[in-house]
Amino acid sequence: MQIFVTFLMAVIVYQVIIPISLYISMELVRLGQAYFMGADNDLYDESSRSRFQCRALNINEDLGQIKYVFSDKTGTLTENKMEFMCASIHGVDYSSGKPACGSSVVVDDLIWTPKMAVRTDPQLLKLLNNDSSNEEAKLVLEFFLALAACNTIVPLVLDTRDPKQKLIDYQGESPDEQALAYAAASYGIVLVERTSGYVVIDVLGDRQRFDILGLHEFDSDRKRMSVIVSCPDKTVKLYVKGADSSMFGIINKSLELDNVRATEAHLHKYSSLGLRTLVVGMRELSQPKFEEWQLAYEKASTAVLGRGNLLRSIAANVECNIHILGASGIEDKLQDGVPEAIESLRQAGMKVWILTGDKQETAISIGYSCKLLTNDMRQIVINNNSKESCKKSLEEALARTKEHRVASSIGSPYPVLASESSGTVLALIVDGNSLVYILDTELQEELFKVATECSVVLCCRVAPLQKAGIVALIKNRTDDMTLAIGDGANDVSMIQMADVGVGISGQEGGQAVMASDFSMGQFRFLVPLLLVHGHWNYQRMGYMILYNFYKNATFVLVLFWILASQHC
Template identity: 45%
Template structure:
């Protein structure tokens, strides 16, 4: 009912609240997978109370304790998709806990040698967290957020491979995998666990060729991942096997292992782009290891959101973030990258054609300040408007409802060598037409006083033509015109003639 810096007050049934004095805290970390409190009970007894994953707690339970029924209960909880913890305690005599608290406090106060400090804290924790008395287990339901199965299905339809990395037991992870549509009955599955030898792991990482086109999935636990990380042959075979899978479930993994999995994929598949999403502090290493990190802010705290590239409120928002905003921005970026090269190639190559006539003397066709204003003033505003507002499909709900549209980006359809070469060829062709039409059709023209226009007149005329052509080229590729588009093109083109005046 009350928690202060050095005490915890609880109420057990009917009666006076009981206050427990907190003497020390052994923090949770990803390697230990447990945490402990040393408390002084109201009757003066000092106890060590520990909670953690069954894999790390059972080896520390007092010999002779019957844990079979507990293991059976944990398996049942896991099959039901519940998250479990094992609880244990032991009484500490004053001759044990007092010197331990003292030396543990001294280790916490070490400054300037973080490695020694961490090593001592781990050593002291392992020293006291032994010969524990099993108290029981807890099992809680961690309900999926709204829209999780639909979001995962949409991501897979879009062509993404979805991996689930969790610290839960294998039974719990499999149950969650089915609940969120990551796994299903009509799927060929490989299950790798700590009971297998390395040879068995290698043999099991082979799918049947006559699977009839079934979806494939791999389920692997943390101990198996450790062996995979330490064996290069096994690692490459594992990555190759996952490349043919639509789903991968990694269970009983630590935060460091989550990050190692991401790094493994990035190293073995350099062309792949990884995205990690999580909602807790234990997901931070994984989020930071990926190309794109997404944090969910909510009940688990803000650590994941604060460490991510993007923060969202619920998992289902990932659907719109990636498949809608991701695709729309990919379309805009590809268009603008192509256009940037095009518009600069047009203005530069016209000068190259001019060099053929001046025998490469270095004489510029355009006045220097005018040339500098080309990207700054006369072709910049439409680029900004297109980059913010243009989209090839006006109704974003249509993009949301058709995830396969995202595959344009996965297949590099909007920006590849062929498309890029077409735009550069366009720039060469347009620059040639502009130069030779102006040079031969306008170059010998005379002014009002019978004077030939000369270099300045030809240069200004050609520059004006380049500005008009460059802006119209972008206009031809705009998919969703608004009044801002019309205004930006008008300002860019008409603005030059005001500048000229």
């Protein structure tokens, strides 16, 4: 009986060694860490007046273990404040802009002026204002009409101190559309009113109404949007705008080969300057073709099942044989401190990957601007249109990484990764077309081997699901912690796939913030978040756990010593 009582006493006394209170202690520590991160003035964004938000309390210490950082470009590395810079119209480059100027219209004896003025090309202004009846001027006018009509912009009229003047503020989901609408207004084609059934556009002082017959919204599969309008001259026109990779596939190149080649050359020039590019096209619909489209469109719009797929199919049927009107170049400046932040993260041993929907030349230019790419890097470019060519490119890239690793390790008694060489480092650049064939096949493993040997990875023309696939490529094959950061709906899948998701509270809505674990206002805040708070969170949580075990063990040993001394 005495033995049984002693056993029960030992169980009661020594139960302290089981750290039941550790879970509560960890949650309290995480709560305090969240408070300190939110109260840090270094994480406060003055432009948006937003503080850091900790939306998930259970992964604070993971911030100190990040190895891979996956970042969107537009709105994350850049300001997402678009400014129209230049245009290519029917094969002619208009890029010699002068200081910003605006255009005003008179409505009910009131002067309406667009809120934002953009830089204009003197040659274009002269062409539109002096002689709008010649063929070249008509093409220019058609281009800017497409910019003003083919969007979802809603013009808002704001009061000013002068009761006779009003400001037109263009509101829309896409900053690109806003920039294009302001550009058209600066050349005298001013979007004045929009309803669900029509738009009113002031065309060089002449008020015109365009009835909206149908709208095919932008989606990441088509990479373009279109609108069908009834013009004042009773013609029915289809205006289309989108990425060059999708637009050049729906035009009739045999009819305007010279125009297409010139536009492609100008697009390459704009992209090399780091500008975002869009291609604008138009098609005049005959009455039978329009009636055929209208019947199918109305049927698809009222469908209960598969409405989205039906509308995409109808859009693909009508978006063909397009006449290229031109292309635009829009500047999106880098945020303050982005190059320094990327350099700090890389010096801390993290790998920064940029995943963007922009074309390859634009992505590379931004890579150089943010110091992710340097002139002494050897670039491996994978840009293919078939599975076989992708496989061949990956095999060649893998051979280059092995050669580079061997060359880097010569003279060293230890193996050296290609990405850790003290000499030339490797940069991998892969486009979305290639990822279509890579991510869904056995080529994933080859891409993983190549990417992990490179110091820099830049993915361009990627769709939202491809961003998530790239994150999963690393997450499922390594034990390293991954972090994804973005600002828009296109980044939600990537943010949710990563171990840690960070949302930028920007101008593209709150989808990314709502899906994230942490939210902040600027990309550069990653440096204090990961290198200061992340390090402290990880270290302090480890110390707290060790202290908890030490405390329990010490307490039990003292009790054991007392109990043992009583029986001696």
